[in-house]
Amino acid sequence: MATIKAGACVCDVEGDGFPVVMIHGLGGTSNSYQPQMKALEGYKVIRIDLPGAGRSAVPLSALSIGYLATEIVNAINELGVTCAHFVGHSMGTIMCQQIALENSALVASLTLFGAIIEPPEAARAGLKARAEAARHNGMSDIADQIIANTLSPLTRETKPEVLSFVRESVMRQDAEGYARTCEALSAAQAIDAKHIQTPTLLVTGDGDPVAPVAMAEQLAENLPNSELSIIKNCGHWATMENAGEVNTLLTKFLLKS
Numbered sequence: 001m002a003t004i005k006a007g008a009c010v011c012d013v014e015g016d017g018f019p020v021v022m023i024h025g026l027g028g029t030s031n032s033y034q035p036q037m038k039a040l041e042g043y044k045v046i047r048i049d050l051p052g053a054g055r056s057a058v059p060l061s062a063l064s065i066g067y068l069a070t071e072i073v074n075a076i077n078e079l080g081v082t083c084a085h086f087v088g089h090s091m092g093t094i095m096c097q098q099i100a101l102e103n104s105a106l107v108a109s110l111t112l113f114g115a116i117i118e119p120p121e122a123a124r125a126g127l128k129a130r131a132e133a134a135r136h137n138g139m140s141d142i143a144d145q146i147i148a149n150t151l152s153p154l155t156r157e158t159k160p161e162v163l164s165f166v167r168e169s170v171m172r173q174d175a176e177g178y179a180r181t182c183e184a185l186s187a188a189q190a191i192d193a194k195h196i197q198t199p200t201l202l203v204t205g206d207g208d209p210v211a212p213v214a215m216a217e218q219l220a221e222n223l224p225n226s227e228l229s230i231i232k233n234c235g236h237w238a239t240m241e242n243a244g245e246v247n248t249l250l251t252k253f254l255l256k257s
Contacts, residue, residue, distance in 0.1 A: 035239055046084070065094055147166050
């Protein structure tokens with residue numbers, strides 16, 4: 001595996017074959033997709049730390065979804081990628097949708113885990129409050145809230161390694177970078193998904209409180225070339241909570257896309 005700084009992003013690049021670009025969500029990093037790496041042997045996998053997250057530096061200016069999407073495109077262009085499968089989780093799914101809408105030739109397919117259309121008003125206010133909490137109190141309390149509120153009860157009861165992984169991922173975020181990302185997500189607007197012709201797989205957990213089944217169903221209705229899979233006993237972090245089922249769904253979809 002090579003770790004490469006491409007533009008404003010730090011990227012992990014591993015394997016050979018057709019590229020798969022993986023974009024994490026709020027509180028995530030490239031490591032959010034570690035459980036998928038074995039299943040993606042045979043592809044060139046590019047896992048990105050978004051600006052302000054993981055190992056990528058916090059930009060001097062405020063963040064926006066548009067800026068983050070542009071930096072993803074800049075990074076993969078710098079890596080010489082002209083077409084790839086795109087995989088996103090949570091906030092990363094909004095960027096995937098925007099990239100597919102604005103750069104359709106770049107996107108062979110979309111796989112969206114816990115896909116978000118746009119935050120509802122209550123969530124927008126909550127994200128702004130969380131940004132201020134990160135700046136003033138650090139990441140510890142936020143990490144505890146995330147594992148309490150976004151993982152399924154079954155995961156919390158039976159998979160302590162997933163709790164530890166998610167908590168550590170959030171805890172290790174730069175507080176200012178996380179705060180700016182919260183603010184960027186709070187201002188996100190829905191993409192006109194009806195114009196995205198890209199083959200799309202939507203995967204959501206039946207207990208996902210962030211991107212509930214109803215939101216996934218609405219997005220599936222708007223995307224003209226999509227299919228929806230719902231995972232039982234799963235919360236918002238499907239790539240870790242139910243990695244086996246996720247890997248099966250992902251690899252089958254990529255093979256036919």
